[in-house]
Amino acid sequence: MEQIIQSFFNIEIVIAAFPFLLRGLAMTVLLCLVVIPLGLFGGLSLALVSTARSVLAKGLVVVYVDFFRAFPPLVLLIFIYFGVPFLGIDLHAFTAVTIGFFLNTSSYYGEIFRAGIESIPRGQKEAARSTGLTSVQTMVFVVIPQATRNVIPDLVSNTLEVVKLTSIASVVALPELLYAARQAQSITYNATPIIFAGMVYLICLWPLVRILRRFEHKKVALH
């Protein structure tokens, strides 16, 4: 017991490593603030393209989505971070992470938005058009708001996954929370920073998990 407290819940280590871990947390938050809006925007764009009449455009979106869903995000990240510099392009870890995450998350968000748009009955579109709205106005004011509302649980669930995913940025030495914890661990020879990082993730993400649970049970009740 004594040993567990010593190695996992060592208050002195937490105090010593705290500023460092806090900076890591700030980087994680910054990463989320960049990656999540970008992914949502990319996903919505993909979904809109897939509503086009052109078979080619539709097909290209499916290929894009399936291609990037087939790669583990870490593989994309490693490929970009270690592979692209061979072209003579200097990539900062943050840029590499942003690009890799964009490719991955936009395809997941894209699938979600597509399902949402498909859930809107044709009559809605036809009614909107017949009142004189242009097709762009119909999309922006009639279809997208309803489509988004229909897929909010999936959007939240995917966003939770994206936040968790930011931890893999530690592999390319981006100093986010997990990286900071690993550094602190190797300096102090003590596992407390990792436990601490885990608790921070838990405290930040537990509310999201609870919200999701509510959504899921509501969905079941509807059936």
Next chain:
Amino acid sequence: MLNSFLFTYFNLPVMAEYLPSILEGFILTVELAAAIVVTGILAGFMLAVLRSFRVRFLNFFIVIFVDVLRALPPLVIIILFYFALPSVGVRMSGFTATWLSLSLVLTAFAEEIFWAGILAVPKGQWEAARSTGMSFLQTLGGVVLPQAVRITIPPLTNRTIAITKGTALGAVVAVGEILNQAQTGLSHSYNPSPLTLGALAYLVLFIPVVTLGRWVETRFAWKR
């Protein structure tokens, strides 16, 4: 320009040299993924069945377990097992750490999905079955679970695919799966072609799986 591009990313001699190790990684990835899928789904199923007995005290712990594993990033769990547990004398290989972590994560997600499936079976089904004289277990096994499992297939397939892709995280704790082999190849040859080969290996492995997921989604879609 094109030549130098090909030389850099599709260098055939380098690819030929590292093909065997990538193949080795491929097999290990498949083994790891299979082990995770079997463990995670079975354990998740058993937890959901256990939960349907509605023992308050037990369900409290199941919910906590599921919540915690849904909130923690898988890489954090793997690193905890591999780098933190040794300081209290618990040591495991990278393979075991990855297998155990991802299995636990899949267990949590699978439990939630199976449980949602069990809840989705209307109460009348329970009551009708029980009133014909079937026992609780007979009702659960013969009436409720067959219907519940059917509707869990699409979400479960998608979640399982997402989690098996996590096997790449094993590269961080020195499991010789595809990504790890590709990175080793890169650092030995100082040419990214092994990475290309690794990426191709993932495509070969996961494009059919993702397509299967798409198919399952339409095939088992909830029809109202």
